[in-house]
Amino acid sequence: MNDADRDRMKRCLAEEMERCRAEIARLETTADPVAVDSAVGRLSRMDTLVNQGVSGQSLSKARRRLLLLDRALRNADYPGFGECVECGNPIPVKRLLLVPETEYCVHCAPE
Ligand SMILES: [Zn+2]
Incomplete structure (x- = not known):
């Protein structure tokens, strides 16, 4: 990989990490368990639980991705990158x- 591509990748990784962090912050709000108590009625409570499950999954996925992006960015200066x-x-x-x-x-x- 040439230096220009390497620089491009570093910028790309940094931008992607920013997006990922924003996504995690957004999901953390939706996956917040406190929201269950404030749900009105049985149906909306079910909805909330389902939504939480979905957000929870996306959240762990986004967190894992952030770790991978971080690792890739730290590896970007090494020859095997x-x-x-x-x-x-x-x-x-x-x-x-x-x-x-x-x-x-x-x-x-x-x-
Ligand atoms: Zn291969």
Whole structure:
């Protein structure tokens, strides 16, 4: 990976982390368990619980993503950055810009 791409990736990662942090802050408000007590009636209470479950899942997902982004950003200055941890081939910058937290090329990606 050349220096220009590396700089581009660092900017991309920093921006993505900002977005992720904002998302976490937003989800933390929705997943707040205190909201259950203030729900009126049985139905809205159910709705609240369902919504909370969904927000809770997105929240842990967003938190995990933030950790991955943070790790990628800290690795960005090392020579192996942008190489697949599985096969060692360089991950195309196009893919990295789309999924900046990834450590896998498209062939080795677990999902
Ligand atoms: Zn690979």
